[in-house]
Amino acid sequence: MSTTGAGPARPLRADAARNHRRIVDAAAAAFESDGADVALDEIARRAGVGVATLYRRFRTRDQLIRAVLEDVFTAEVEPTAAAGDGDPWADLTGSLTRAVEAIVGRRTLLRLARESGAYDVESVQRYGRVLARLLDRAREAGVVRDELTTRDLSAVLVMAMAVSTSDDDGPDPAADQRRYLALLLDGLRPGRPRLPEPSTAPPA
Structure with a gap:
């Protein structure tokens, strides 16, 4: 995700x-x-910068939301995908579960991201690439569908995020989160028929 939407990021001055x-x-x-x-001027006040400085860095509110979401992924979600050497299924699904747990506490931010379109499958592609080794180990062990790609895992995370930030929460949102994440993870197991072929979009 780009924080500016204006081409490749350049190194910032100190x-x-x-x-x-x-x-x-x-x-x-x-x-x-x-x-x-x-208000954005309240954010600028808390940051100790002028409103003009904020707008120089982020021309729109959506760009700021994207930058915050990217920071959350980098600092809190990507580290959950550290490759393990234990049970391949437990390592893979544990990573996905920890990633969901790391972001569900950011309900307001995730709702903003969803409403502004600041996250979708592509916005978590980098996390999917970090998961590649875990997925390779799980495929080699025969504990997941052999047709799975890291892009599929990115989609699973997006779906879990959508469920976890739904406005239709039941009396126990955490229980619903565990239930639907378990349902999504069960779909990763080997099964027939095979999954339909993906779109022509390049895999992660």
Whole structure:
């Protein structure tokens, strides 16, 4: 995901990098504490920068949401995919489960991301690539469908995120989260018929 939407990212000057970090951190905290409608000038105040500085870095609210979501994935989700050397099925599904657990506490941010289109299958492709070794081990052990790709795992994560941030939560959202994640993970197991062929989009 690009934080600017204006081509390849260029290295930031030290002062610009500090401002970027302050704004992203302040936005993440503000979205969760004050809700989706927190004003951008309040985020700038919390970050200790001027509103003009915020708008130089992020021309739209959606770009700021994308930057915060990318930061959450980098800091909290990608580390859950550290390759293990234990049971291949437990390592793979454990990683996916921990990833979901890492992000469901960010309900306001994820709702904003969903409403703005800031995440979809492509926005978690990098995480899918980190999962590649775990998927390879699970395929070699015969504990998952041999036609699975890392793009499929990215889609599973997106679906789990959508369920976990649904506005139709039951009386025990955590129980629903576990139930539907278990249902999604069960679909990874070997089975017949084979999955339909994917689209022509390149695999992760």
